[in-house]
Amino acid sequence: MSVKNESPSKQVSTSSAQGRNLFSRKKKARIGLDAINIRSARITLIPVFLLLFIFLALPMFNSFKLSFSRWGGFGPVESAGWTNYQRLISDPQMHYSSKITIIYAFTVAFFVVAVGVLLAAAVSANVRGHKAMKIIWFFPGIAPPTAVAIFWSSSFQPDSGVVNIFLKRIGLGSNHALLASSHTALFPVMFVGIWSAVGFAFLVILGAVEQIPVSLREAAHVDGANVFQQFTKITLPLIRPILMTIFTLEVIWTFNGFTVVWAMTNGGPADSTSILPILAYKEAFRYGRFGTAAAMAVITGIFLMIVGAIGIRLSRSEQQ
Amino acid sequence: MKALISKFFAQLGVWGWTALVLVPFFFILLFGTKDTSDIYGKPLSLIYKPHFQNFASAWNVGGVNGAIGKWFINTGLLVTVALVVSLCVAVPAAYFTIFLPPKANRRVMVTVLSGTVVPTILLVIPYFKAYNQYHMLNKPIFAGLAYGVLAIPTTFLLMNRFFLDFPREVLEAGLLDGLSNSKIFRKLVLPLSVGQIVSVGILTLIWAWGDSQIAIVLLQTQDSQPISVGMLSFAADFTTNLGATFAGLSMAAIPPVILYIILSKYVTKGIALGGITK
Numbered sequence: 001m002s003v004k005n006e007s008p009s010k011q012v013s014t015s016s017a018q019g020r021n022l023f024s025r026k027k028k029a030r031i032g033l034d035a036i037n038i039r040s041a042r043i044t045l046i047p048v049f050l051l052l053f054i055f056l057a058l059p060m061f062n063s064f065k066l067s068f069s070r071w072g073g074f075g076p077v078e079s080a081g082w083t084n085y086q087r088l089i090s091d092p093q094m095h096y097s098s099k100i101t102i103i104y105a106f107t108v109a110f111f112v113v114a115v116g117v118l119l120a121a122a123v124s125a126n127v128r129g130h131k132a133m134k135i136i137w138f139f140p141g142i143a144p145p146t147a148v149a150i151f152w153s154s155s156f157q158p159d160s161g162v163v164n165i166f167l168k169r170i171g172l173g174s175n176h177a178l179l180a181s182s183h184t185a186l187f188p189v190m191f192v193g194i195w196s197a198v199g200f201a202f203l204v205i206l207g208a209v210e211q212i213p214v215s216l217r218e219a220a221h222v223d224g225a226n227v228f229q230q231f232t233k234i235t236l237p238l239i240r241p242i243l244m245t246i247f248t249l250e251v252i253w254t255f256n257g258f259t260v261v262w263a264m265t266n267g268g269p270a271d272s273t274s275i276l277p278i279l280a281y282k283e284a285f286r287y288g289r290f291g292t293a294a295a296m297a298v299i300t301g302i303f304l305m306i307v308g309a310i311g312i313r314l315s316r317s318e319q320q
Numbered sequence: 321m322k323a324l325i326s327k328f329f330a331q332l333g334v335w336g337w338t339a340l341v342l343v344p345f346f347f348i349l350l351f352g353t354k355d356t357s358d359i360y361g362k363p364l365s366l367i368y369k370p371h372f373q374n375f376a377s378a379w380n381v382g383g384v385n386g387a388i389g390k391w392f393i394n395t396g397l398l399v400t401v402a403l404v405v406s407l408c409v410a411v412p413a414a415y416f417t418i419f420l421p422p423k424a425n426r427r428v429m430v431t432v433l434s435g436t437v438v439p440t441i442l443l444v445i446p447y448f449k450a451y452n453q454y455h456m457l458n459k460p461i462f463a464g465l466a467y468g469v470l471a472i473p474t475t476f477l478l479m480n481r482f483f484l485d486f487p488r489e490v491l492e493a494g495l496l497d498g499l500s501n502s503k504i505f506r507k508l509v510l511p512l513s514v515g516q517i518v519s520v521g522i523l524t525l526i527w528a529w530g531d532s533q534i535a536i537v538l539l540q541t542q543d544s545q546p547i548s549v550g551m552l553s554f555a556a557d558f559t560t561n562l563g564a565t566f567a568g569l570s571m572a573a574i575p576p577v578i579l580y581i582i583l584s585k586y587v588t589k590g591i592a593l594g595g596i597t598k
Contacts, residue, residue, distance in 0.1 A: 034419050036501045041416035045428065048413045048472060051405075052435050055469040059446035060438060066445060074452075119337060122330040133338055135584045140341055142580040142587075144530040146551045147573040151344045154555070154565070162347050165363050195340070203591045228326055256439050258533040263552060277441045277533070284445055285537065294445050301442045308437055 060301075066294035073288050084295035093271060093279065094296070100186060101255060101275040101300075108193040109250035113243055115194065116201035121231050124209045134206070138199035145196060149263035152192045153179060179265060182272030189264050189273050193254055201246050208242040209235060241315050248311025252304055276300045348573060351566035359562050374567035381554055381568060387542070388550070388571060394539070395529060395546035398464040402528040403521055405468025406475045411517065414479035415505055418486070429480060435473035443470075444537045451538055458544040463535055464528070471524040478523075478590075482516045483509070519590030522583060529576060547572050 070080040088094045119137065123130040140148060155162035158177045168174035178184045212235060220230045258277045261267065267274035267282060274282065276296060284293035351359050355371040362368070381387045417428055447466060448457075456462040486509065494504040510517075532548040539545050542553070554568050580587055 037416050037419035040501060041413070041420050044413040044416050047409050048432070048476065051409060051469045051472060052432070055466060056435050056438050056443070059443045059450075062446035062449070063442045066449075071449075115337070118333065122334045125327075125330060127327075127331050127334050129338075130334070133334055134588070135581065136338055137341055138580070138584075138587065139345060139577055142526060142576050143345070143573040144548050144551070144576065146530070146532055146548045147348075147569045148344055150551060150555045150565070151348055151569055151573075154562070155344075155347070160360055160363070160562070162343070162363070169364075198337075199341075200591065203588060207591070226326070252437070252439075256441060256533075258440070259531065259548070262532065262536075263555075280441055281444070281533075281537075284448075290445055290449075297439070297441045297445060301439050304439050305437070 063294045063297050063301075066291055067298045069291045069294075071290040073284075073290055080291055084292045087292060088295055088299065093274070097271070097274050097276050097279045098299075100273070104186065104190060104193070104275055105251045105255040108190055108197065108254045109247050111190075111194045112197045112201045112250050113205075113247045115198045116205045116246070117236075117239075117243065119198070119202045120206040120209050121235065123206060124235070125227060134203075137202055140196040141199040145259040146263045148196055149192060149260045152188065152195075153264040156188045180269060182268075182270045185265055185269060185273050189261055192264060193257065193260055196260060197250060197254070201250060204246050205239065205242065208239040212238050244311065244315035248308060248315065251307055251311070255300070255304055255307070345573070345577065348566050348570045351563060352570040353567070354563055356561055356563040359566075371563060374561075374563040375571070377561060377564035378554075378568035378571065381550075381564075388547070388568060390543055391545055391547040391550035394460040394544060394550075395548070397460040398467060398535070398546050399525055399528045401461050401464025402467035402471060403524055405465055406471035406524050407517065407521060409468075410472045410475035411479050411510075411513075412505065414476045415483045415509060417480055418483045425480075425484075429477060432473045432476050436477075440470075440533050444534060447534065448537050456538075458539055458541045460539060460544055460546065463538040463546075466534055466538065467524075467528040467531070470534075471527070475520050475524065478520045479513075479516065482513065486512075515586065515589070518583070519586045522587050523590050526576070526587075 066077070067084055068080060068082070070078040070083075123134060127133075154160075156164070156176075156179045158164055158175050158180075164174040164176055167176060178188050216234055216238075217230050220234055225233065255275075256277060257275075258281065261273055261275055261278055262281075265273045267278040271279070277300065280293045280296040280300070283296060284290045350366075351363075352374055353370045353372065354368055354374075358365075358368050358371070379386060379388050417425055420428065451457045451462065490508060490512070491504055494508045495501075499507065530548055532552070535546050535549045536552075539549060542550070551568065551572055555565060
């Protein structure tokens with residue numbers, strides 16, 4: 001740790017001296033530990049940055065470039081200027097999709113955090129069976145999203161679906177075809193989005209709750225605060241920064257979330273559940289309009305970066 | 321009294337959520353072993369003649385012999401490549417970066433961190449274009465490469481954070497014993513980091529196993545698809561044979577859940593350590 005900015009030639013000489021000079025071994029050893037390793041750091045970081053450049057920076061740039069072109073999936077790429085963006089600005093489906101993507105992402109993120117907080121509060125209050133529940137609640141996050149989405153979409157089918165079977169048992173009829181109507185299809189999709197994401201948020205929030213010193217809550221208890229008051233007056237304010245962070249991340253992940261929606265509805269009926277990633281995927285791989293799809297991706301990307309920046313800013317100011 | 325009531329509702333709430341979490345898994349297993357006519361006739365009945373034929377039908381989905389088996393092999397290939405790439409590239413770099421001056425280490429971390437926020441949707445179209453151009457489409461190994469690289473930022477950040485807290489005395493003791501720097505890493509540090517590497521690896525594994533957004537673009541032929549994409553055609557193929565659909569779902573969903581139960585200690589730790597940077 002002592003020497004940090006040695007020239008390369010000096011690094012080599014210290015390391016070769018290290019073997020010969022037994023008496024000053026310990027001191028040289030420390031130097032060797034850092035200097036040689038700095039060179040190793042440079043060498044091992046090369047593939048990291050090279051791969052990230054090829055698989056992240058370059059594609060982002062290419063998406064941007066492609067959003068100003070016309071391309072059908074093969075053949076030459078033609079320049080298109082701003083036409084892709086102009087088309088999207090006046091496209092009612094793009095307006096609708098942007099609207100429902102925002103509604104979908106923020107609703108799901110809100111309920112994921114809310115349920116996660118409630119569950120974490122219950123577990124930190126040592127409800128019975130909390131050890132097993134901690135493990136079970138993450139099942140939806142482990143099972144492949146495609147599988148659970150297909151299960152849920154089958155269970156929302158009228159008559160034969162599990163949800164309808166239950167509704168019939170409690171006397172509400174078995175004819176609810178929520179996924180078949182473009183007015184209601186988004187609700188089951190939101191439900192599954194929440195259902196599958198809560199486990200992860202819960203574990204993160206619980207981690208934050210468990211870091212609160214027990215003495216704080218004990219002090220509140222002595223002062224006569226009940227469990228509920230301890231939670232709202234002590235726990236919640238202390239974990240607010242982490243809630244802000246996880247809420248931002250959930251918004252971004254749900255916004256990006258392709259699998260659950262695709263597996264449940266394919267974006268239908270009549271594009272009523274086509275959130276932006278699905279609309280862009282269809283635009284490119286169904287209709288062969290890769291330029292327009294790239295423009296959608298760029299718009300989505302810019303929006304997400306704004307959300308991310310605001311989220312980081314808010315959680316930073318919460319921490320101070 | 322008030323405390324008792326709130327305790328009662330908390331207990332009720334957690335049981336309710338637990339039931340809601342378990343319901344799909346219960347029904348996937350129940351319907352997967354039930355004859356389709358029984359699923360329609362007496363869906364909730366727990367007394368029924370098990371119908372394991374469902375699994376055979378699911379195994380040959382779409383009339384292709386062993387289609388699911390092939391999907392599992394593809395998923396296995398994809399996930400293995402992803403894990404090898406992300407761990408082999410990110411772990412050594414994350415270790416040696418701790419020797420950089422703190423300022424340089426921070427700069428590397430921030431650069432890598434920016435890689436975690438790139439939306440997938442910005443990547444898939446250029447991926448398709450490049451993979452098509454270099455004849456890498458429909459090959460699970462190359463799709464795995466993309467997953468591996470996208471997992472590098474998280475792997476790097478979590479391992480870097482771990483190595484920064486690694487006791488320097490251990491490393492210096494290794495030097496005094498005459499070990500070279502690379503030997504210190506391989507013989508001393510790696511064996512002591514197995515738990516952390518498993519935790520981080522599992523995060524990558526869960527993601528690569530379940531994601532379909534990249535795979536659906538890079539693996540378009542049916543015999544190159546992983547289980548996460550293959551299953552999509554499943555639901556369409558089996559609209560009439562519900563039993564087989566559920567048998568297929570259970571084959572896809574139950575193994576990861578069992579693996580998770582065995583390794584839950586590592587998973588929970590991985591998330592607590594900051595799986596938040598996914």
